Amino acid sequence: TAVAKRAGIGFIGKNGLVISKEYGSYMYLGELITNLEIEPDQEVDYGCGDCRRCLDACPTSCLIGDGTMNARRCLSFQTQDKGMMDMEFRKKIKTVIYGCDICQISCPYNRGIDNPLASEIDPELAMPELLPFLELTNKSFKEKFGLIAGSWRGKNILQRNAIIALANLHDRNAIVKLMEIVDKNNNPIHTATAIWALGEIVKKPDEAMLDYMRNLSPKDEDAQAEWELVCAKWQI
Ligand code: SF4
Numbered sequence: 001t002a003v004a005k006r007a008g009i010g011f012i013g014k015n016g017l018v019i020s021k022e023y024g025s026y027m028y029l030g031e032l033i034t035n036l037e038i039e040p041d042q043e044v045d046y047g048c049g050d051c052r053r054c055l056d057a058c059p060t061s062c063l064i065g066d067g068t069m070n071a072r073r074c075l076s077f078q079t080q081d082k083g084m085m086d087m088e089f090r091k092k093i094k095t096v097i098y099g100c101d102i103c104q105i106s107c108p109y110n111r112g113i114d115n116p117l118a119s120e121i122d123p124e125l126a127m128p129e130l131l132p133f134l135e136l137t138n139k140s141f142k143e144k145f146g147l148i149a150g151s152w153r154g155k156n157i158l159q160r161n162a163i164i165a166l167a168n169l170h171d172r173n174a175i176v177k178l179m180e181i182v183d184k185n186n187n188p189i190h191t192a193t194a195i196w197a198l199g200e201i202v203k204k205p206d207e208a209m210l211d212y213m214r215n216l217s218p219k220d221e222d223a224q225a226e227w228e229l230v231c232a233k234w235q236i
């Protein structure tokens with residue numbers, strides 16, 4: 001971004017992105033290394049001014065205000081990081097299973113910008129149905145989603161996020177699938193997240209559900225911790 005700024009492509013906004021009047025921040029930066037003598041371009045003479053919309057809109061207040069950020073608190077990072085997602089961020093991702101564009105969407109420089117190169121993704125890939133998404137094998141994930149940028153981190157992290165999204169939707173249709181994930185216990189992070197999700201979705205557990213939860217005996221540390229929280233919530 002610093003090179004793009006010096007090359008006159010745009011300024012670096014308070015959201016840390018390179019922004020131009022023509023494309024907003026919806027652009028891909030590329031570079032060419034050459035030994036040609038090229039006359040340098042002028043830096044642009046506009047910027048954020050007094051605007052602070054992205055700072056106010058950021059759900060985790062992780063933008064510092066000078067173009068830098070507390071990256072570990074950024075939801076884009078959180079949706080790509082391995083392991084259990086911290087409780088604080090689970091609610092904040094809502095139903096977005098990869099990335100976060102709020103600081104771009106809120107930027108006035110992006111208003112009315114329609115860059116087809118930056119926005120052309122099949123809605124079925126950009127917003128997949130969450131329950132079928134949990135059924136994907138490594139092979140089917142690669143076949144269907146392999147070419148989009150969000151797939152680089154692999155299927156398991158996105159499926160963990162899909163479980164969180166189902167919890168945030170309070171989607172009761174997900175209950176059977178979540179129990180299956182817990183019972184199969186193929187992936188400790190999915191198991192622990194699914195136990196938490198059951199606790200979020202089922203507000204008034206019936207006897208069968210109480211029995212189901214009571215009889216779980218998670219071996220993994222994360223699953224054990226989530227199980228204890230749900231048991232406390234359901235007063236088991
Ligand atoms: S991507 Fe989202 S969480 Fe990250 S800085 Fe922007 S608004 Fe905040």
Ligand code: SF4
Nearest residue numbers: 013014048051054107
């Ligand atoms: S939203 Fe406002 S403060 Fe943030 S990058 Fe855009 S112009 Fe700058």
